[in-house]
Amino acid sequence: MSVRGTMRMTMADMADLADATPGAYRLENADTYLTPPAHVLEATRAAVGVDEFNSYPPLRGLRSLREAIAARIREDIGVEYDPESEIVVTCGAGESLLNALLATVTPGERVLLTNPTYSGMAQRVRLAGGVQAFTNLVDDGARWSLDPASVPTDCRVALIASPCMPTGTVFTRAEVETLVGDSLVIFNGAADRRCTPTGPRAATTCWSTSRRPGSARTRSRRSCCARRRLP
Numbered sequence: 001m002s003v004r005g006t007m008r009m010t011m012a013d014m015a016d017l018a019d020a021t022p023g024a025y026r027l028e029n030a031d032t033y034l035t036p037p038a039h040v041l042e043a044t045r046a047a048v049g050v051d052e053f054n055s056y057p058p059l060r061g062l063r064s065l066r067e068a069i070a071a072r073i074r075e076d077i078g079v080e081y082d083p084e085s086e087i088v089v090t091c092g093a094g095e096s097l098l099n100a101l102l103a104t105v106t107p108g109e110r111v112l113l114t115n116p117t118y119s120g121m122a123q124r125v126r127l128a129g130g131v132q133a134f135t136n137l138v139d140d141g142a143r144w145s146l147d148p149a150s151v152p153t154d155c156r157v158a159l160i161a162s163p164c165m166p167t168g169t170v171f172t173r174a175e176v177e178t179l180v181g182d183s184l185v186i187f188n189g190a191a192d193r194r195c196t197p198t199g200p201r202a203a204t205t206c207w208s209t210s211r212r213p214g215s216a217r218t219r220s221r222r223s224c225c226a227r228r229r230l231p
């Protein structure tokens with residue numbers, strides 16, 4: 001048996017460079033100097049050692065948490081999810097991204113990603129047996145915007161994030177439509193509250209509760225994975 005090594009990506013080189021450069025901000029995984037909100041710290045400390053929070057939860061997540069997630073999605077984007085059949089709580093966005101890829105990607109199939117991208121997204125495509133098909137974001141002086149000419153048209157599955165790591169690009173509606181086409185979208189909402197993909201087909205949405213724009217490592221280290229057509 002042979003074990004394949006992880007792919008060394010440009011982002012890893014840049015992260016190492018940032019670590020070695022005093023004052024540089026490492027965008028590799030959205031770490032910031034911001035602390036979690038006080039009420040989150042308080043709730044976390046209060047939960048330590050409480051028996052109710054010290055055992056395995058139901059495998060698809062606590063019902064109260066699934067209901068809270070459904071309420072938040074309704075509040076954020078006005079879409080109804082059924083906490084019983086459409087929401088699964090996972091250990092972080094990474095796990096739900098991998099689950100979604102394993103469920104949708106046929107080994108050898110090309111999966112659309114943006115470049116640069118969060119390396120955890122690119123690695124998981126490979127882990128699921130997919131082939132990374134990159135489309136380029138280019139620095140136009142104002143922002144990193146999509147180069148429409150680089151968008152592959154042969155991808156049935158698109159794995160995208162908005163805001164997009166590490167550029168921070170929030171895609172315009174036109175960019176999302178160009179990116180997504182009629183593909184199945186796996187949307188990484190790790191740093192998102194308000195931005196959602198808009199496409200003609202169903203989307204699998206992976207939200208991280210550990211990250212929000214402007215605050216890092218907030219709330220629990222859990223994510224939800226829901227499948228539904230988005231508005």
Ligand SMILES: Cc1ncc(COP(=O)(O)O)c(C=O)c1O
Pocket residue numbers: 028029030091092093094095118120161165188190191208209210211221222223
């Ligand atoms: C863009 C992006 N997606 C996903 C993740 C993973 O999120 P989680 O910690 O919820 O698994 C990270 C973590 O750095 C990230 O930066």
